Amino acid sequence: MIHFIIPTLGRCDNQITLSNIPASLRKQVTLVVQEHEYDYMLNKYGNESHVWKLPSGTKGIAWTRKHISDHWKGKRIFVMDDDLKFMKLDEELKGKVATEEQFHEMVSQVEKFMDDGFVHGSLQTHNTPPSEKPYSYNSRMYTNVFYSDKFDPDMVDWGTDYEMMPEDFHVNLQLLISGYQNVVFNHFRVNTAATSTKGGCETYRTLEVHNRSQEILAEIYPELVEVYEKEQKTGPWKGLKKKAVKIKWKKAYESSKATNLEEFFG
Numbered sequence: 321m322i323h324f325i326i327p328t329l330g331r332c333d334n335q336i337t338l339s340n341i342p343a344s345l346r347k348q349v350t351l352v353v354q355e356h357e358y359d360y361m362l363n364k365y366g367n368e369s370h371v372w373k374l375p376s377g378t379k380g381i382a383w384t385r386k387h388i389s390d391h392w393k394g395k396r397i398f399v400m401d402d403d404l405k406f407m408k409l410d411e412e413l414k415g416k417v418a419t420e421e422q423f424h425e426m427v428s429q430v431e432k433f434m435d436d437g438f439v440h441g442s443l444q445t446h447n448t449p450p451s452e453k454p455y456s457y458n459s460r461m462y463t464n465v466f467y468s469d470k471f472d473p474d475m476v477d478w479g480t481d482y483e484m485m486p487e488d489f490h491v492n493l494q495l496l497i498s499g500y501q502n503v504v505f506n507h508f509r510v511n512t513a514a515t516s517t518k519g520g521c522e523t524y525r526t527l528e529v530h531n532r533s534q535e536i537l538a539e540i541y542p543e544l545v546e547v548y549e550k551e552q553k554t555g556p557w558k559g560l561k562k563k564a565v566k567i568k569w570k571k572a573y574e575s576s577k578a579t580n581l582e583e584f585f586g
Contacts, residue, residue, distance in 0.1 A: 321346065321348065322396045322427060322430065322466070323348055323392060323397045323398070324345070324348055324398050325348075325350050325352060325388055325399045326338060326348075326350070326402050327352040327353075327381070327384045327385070327388065327399070327400075328361075329353070330351060332357055332360055332364065334367065335351070335362075335402060336402065336403045337370060337400050337403060337404040338351065338365065338368075340404065340406055341406075341423070342420040345424075345427070347368075347370075348367065349369040350372050351369055351371045351402075352372050352374060352388060353371060353373060354373075355374065358371065358373040361459055374387055375387060376484075380480075380483065381484070381487055382478045383480050385399070385491075387476055389436065389473030393472075394469055395469055396434060396466070397446060397466065398465075398466040399464065399465055400429065400463070401464065403512060404463060405511040405512075406423060406426070406474060406511075407510065407511055408422045408426075408508055408511040409507045409509065413450035413451075415450075415511070422508075426443070426505070426508040429505070429508075434468035436466065438501070438503050439467060439468045439470050439500050440461070440465060440467050440471060440500065441461070441465070441466050442461035442462070442466065442502065442506070443504070444456075444463050444509045445463060446510060446512070447512075448506075448509075453506055454506055454507045455505060455506060456506055457501055458496055458502060458570045458572070459502065459504045460488065460489075460492075460504070460567065460569055461504060462486070462488045463488075464510055475494075475498070476491050476494045476495065477494065478490075478491065479491075482533070482571070483533075484525060484533045485533040485536050486537055489567060490537060493545075493572050496572040497572050497573075498565045499573070527562065529560065531563040534564060534565050535563065537565055538565065541572075543571075544572050545568075547563055547564070547565055548564060548566060549561045549562070550564060
């Protein structure tokens with residue numbers, strides 16, 4: 321069985337992901353909340369899903385993800401942002417809202433990949449160009465990621481030494497470098513809210529913190545990560561320079577097979 325884990329903050333009355341998971345599966349959902357929101361969330365959502373309170377003083381998504389991975393160690397988990405809508409590409413590669421039957425189909429396919437030995441994977445984001453290939457391998461994952469029961473959370477660094485960083489990218493890179501390939505579903509996708517929308521990480525993320533987090537990732541993986549700047553077109557940061565990263569995902573996995581990393585990275 322897969323446990324659907326939704327860390328959430330500042331969106332007590334706007335649980336988009338939960339509302340888009342079929343009612344038949346909501347008893348497999350756990351909302352992960354901070355201490356100050358626990359009572360309200362338990363009262364509002366406790367009858368349809370589980371609500372789990374983070375340890376007191378938890379701050380930041382990296383620590384949140386670490387606590388989640390430790391608590392559900394040895395379980396199959398699907399960790400999702402709290403603002404997702406689930407999509408399925410049709411025969412014309414156009415995204416349609418996934419039906420309950422299609423959602424169950426997606427879950428079955430995720431479990432099949434876990435059975436076949438994959439320890440991590442993800443659904444593609446809807447703003448990525450559609451592909452006729454149902455799956456991609458050793459690619460970018462963010463907003464949602466699943467881990468099998470064989471995943472050992474102690475084998476990775478969750479980025480807790482930093483105020484904030486792209487922890488999904490950080491963990492993905494570590495697993496790829498260690499030889500654990502990922503799978504990304506192209507035919508099943510998620511539609512996400514824009515970065516800098518109210519709630520979630522935006523309760524503490526500033527543009528300066530975001531930009532620094534991209535630099536940190538490049539400092540850790542200089543051979544694999546390149547930082548670049550682009551002007552933000554929408555949202556509170558509109559017109560400002562926002563940093564982003566280009567990452568050599570496949571090269572990260574290929575490096576796991578190299579006998580001499582210095583020669584591999586040139």
